[in-house]
Amino acid sequence: MNDLLCVLNLLTWDARTQMPPGGEQTRAQQLATVSALARARALDPAFEQAAQEARGDPAQAVAAAQALEAVQAMRRVPEALTRELALLKSGAQAAWAQARAQSDFAAFAPMLTRMVQLNRELAEALGYGDHPYDALLNLYEPGLTGAALTPLFARLRTHHVALLRRVQAQPAPRTDFLRRHYPAAEQRGLCLSAAQTFGYDLTRGRLDESAHPFEISFTRQDVRITTRIQENFLSGALFGTLHETGHALYEQGVSPDLTRTVLASDLLGLYAVGGSSYGTHESQSRLWENRIGRSQAYWALHYPALQARFPEQLGDVSAAEFHRAVNEVRPSLIRVEADELTYDLHIMLRVELERDLIGGQLEVAGLPEAWNARMKADLGLDVPDDRRGVLQDIHWSSGLFGSFPTYTVGNVMASQFYEAAAQALPDLGAQLGRGDYAPLREWLTGQIYRHGRSLVPHDLLVRATGRGLDPEPYLRYLSGKYEDLYGLN
Template sequence: MNEFQRRSAEINDLLCVLNVLNWDARTQMPAGGSGARAQQIATISALAQEKLLDPAYGVSAQAVSGDDLDNRAAQQALDAIAALKRIPAELTRELALLKSEAQELWARAKGANDFQMFAPALTRMVELNQQLAEALGYEGHPYDALLNMYEPGLTVETLLPLFEQLRVHHVPLLQAIQQQQQPRSDFLNRSYPAAEQKRLSLALAKGFGYDTGRGRLDESAHPFEISFTRQDVRITTRIQENFLSGALFGTLHETGHALYEQGVRSELSRTVLTSDLLGLYAVAGASYGTHESQSRLWENRIGRSRAFWDLHYPQLQSAFPEQLADVDTAAFHRAVNTVRPSLIRVEADELTYDLHIMLRVELERALIGGELAVRDLPAAWNARIKSDLGLDVPDDARGVLQDIHWSAGMFGSFPTYTIGNVMASQFYAAALEGLPELENGLLRGEYTPLREWLTDHIYQHGRTYTPHELLERVTGRGLDPQPYLEYLSGKYGELYGLDRQKEQTT
């Protein structure tokens, strides 16, 4: 057991080093450093894989005979070893090299609004992920192999019916909302100094319980959370001076991720149960969907609630007295919950957000399956935005180039955002049942009971349980969209008066 723990700790250290290199590349590294950084990341990735595939590590894992926690860690290591043995070392190295180079190319292409600048790197990324899927193996669609890297057990066969169930609910609700008068939101696009946005965003994150003694807030082109053990969990946000809610809710979203990582039991640090060995990432969540459930829960269920802004809107007005002089709490709350189809996923409202995810999943599934060529991707993207959201895409920067995920090789990760939305409502319903006074406390700004309940039931376990096991333990059932659908119908029915209108009609 000691030998297994020692070797696992070394692998986790290397994965944390990779996270440091990636954090720096996305926040502070000059553009000229991208080539050398790609080589550094490839080298560390190869070292981590070598240690993981060292026969002595497998022997030490097989020799473990301890408690349930020890046995789970050993089995996860053995499963990762078996999967990685199927992946050629050269493929791993080429993917690591390309990820770093492609992300820098993506950033430049997005800035220049030039998809063709990024297309060759994306074409190669698709090819390498197709090879990865073949190496990992699958029974149905090659996309299944990639899905399982982020959400164990998820397949195209199980995912598409879930999407259809959501679409059947979302589209009629969206159409009903679009027939109502929309609230004003022009004030969100006034000029808000970046430094004050950042200060206020961090203050709200700390109010949720984000420990800045073990974290920090920086800026990046695409918001993200990243951890180098539970003692160093960092978040970033994207600040635009003419879009107030972007930085605020981007920060609250990443805070949810950070609370998960900071809540892991200290005993799990530097173990398999805080490492995604197959993906070669240092991440502690049970799955990407489970992780996303926490960012969506804190951002939306708490951060967009009327109770939250009844308490915190005075802070916002104090920070921006001129910009918000003609805006009261009710108007602000309505504005940040407006349902309006938009081009940008990370700025989408809760209802149309899933439609963005479905679009991306369909396109990347077709790319991996060989049914869609990269050269045809912008046209396919624009057509889907038009059919699903009724919008014309003015340029690639606000279209096919808006997300970092494909440049980072994260094919198969997009579905986890919607999976996270569904899980978030299930977990929140379970918290309400376990904490009868929860919502009364939230009215007073008492966020500790919810955070501690989530820590006890979810965060502390790291990767100990599969997402399905965790859902069963916490909620008593597997993935169930019903609480999520009820939440959306209730929230927007009230905000847009749909329930009253229905009563008047009947």
């Protein structure tokens, strides 16, 4: 089963990084065939029986329970619904792409309405306690509920909006130099070297380019990342690489004992993955990208090498100026261009809207208005058209409802993990100051990575940090960071 999921991952990786355009249709058929085989295998009574038998073996009990839970969830979803969702996805993505190009929400609305309807049906089939959204959220973040998100989001929004207003009262940092010409070959070298500095093992990995950066693995032995290089923008490829490196360190750090097991498999999602959930995965990409890669200590140490690599572009820029530039806060209409502080506001907006769509409190027709009102309230921005508003993300057209919360949950967890690491490693500050990332990486490996999917996110978090989801470390981090950067005190 895990081999088949690794094959699906390879078919996907190749399609996004190497495949010539002509291969698209036959590749979709290959993916469909292997998915169907993997699904049939999971639903084979022999698979369930093997899992039932393994429950008695303490060494296999967790894997067996996970396998049974996944199989039972798969059984609850009617074959016809699975088929219609798969079919609708390709149609809806095409409709979305066209609607976005023409900024014509009405053209996408019928497909989106059907997609919401099918996801409601999916939620009903999967089952839930309080709210149908919880059933979908659980596909990405097992154990998390919308009810738990409400107070968390309220706390974050109050904090973020207040901090944003304080930041906006200050002068903006200089950032012009990030938009100078940075040749692709040099950027590639920079990205590779930065990933290796964090401990990304290239004997078990590689870096490619793709339109949308991602990390994907075929067992811990082969964990690949991509980035997107723009010659007129330095930060994109570099921080994108650090982000994917965080994901990759997680996958490369999974215990070899879990290789090719259920505990390196997302049976319900039909892909091979070592990490416990989308949120825990995102906590690691954010931790390495933002907490380390955008820190003062990181640039105090690494800026001279960057300047030496790009002497013409950065000759007139100091390390402090560079550090401020890559941490600029600037409210933007577009989520993927958002800075660390405003990003959560983008996410919370989406989560609340999609939860209301699934719950029936919001109709698709009312979506643009609700979107625009929230953007104005939180970010102070007027949305000029739906292309830069409600139509900007691919998620809903791909049937992804319930995955957005994991971005913000990842941010919150990242700071919890970081504070726990700092407590466990009294020399962490000095180690990071001299670029010794091994102690932190090893602590994270011991606490998180090696466990793979054998612990659900909540248990992982409590074992490593002593608490469940707690926004305070994250808020402390953001306040401290921007107070320093913008001289708020």
